[in-house]
Amino acid sequence: MTSSADAALSTLSELSQPDFVARLGDIFEHSPWVAERSWHARPFPSIDALHAAMVTAMTEASEGEQLALIRAHPELAGKEAASGTLTAASTGEQRGAGLDQCSAEELQRLRSLNAAYRERFGFPFVIAVKGRSRYQIMDAIETRLQNDAQTEFTTCLGEIAQIARFRLYALLA
16 A cells, blocks of 8 residues: 555544544445444554445445445436436546447437336446446346346445445545
């Protein structure tokens, strides 16, 4: 780890809980409670240790809180993207996967898959898009539509943990 990451982690570890939450509350999409609950695990010797504390807070949450966390994620290339109301992190992630460059046909396919997924599972499709193309993402939705609800719930939480890892490294490394 770089000395700047060490310094950032040292600073984070010294913050009051409200300041810690203000700094890291968006790592888990619209769910500052994850940062709030992970604050108690300070000090954080590494980004991985911070990530592990945050994932523990997520996994120890109630099923209702976990469902709310999944539902806090926007649909890929969905209405939030169209209206410009995505978080800055989500905007960058979706742009990085080329979702802002979908043809009309691709956008229709993606929106149809999103709708089928939400209809089947009751929450949006969540995937860590970094390093994936829009085609890989659409194929993943089609594949995951074959899963049962519990598998998808668990898969979404794993993807959310991966998104958080990417966000923490982008912020601190």
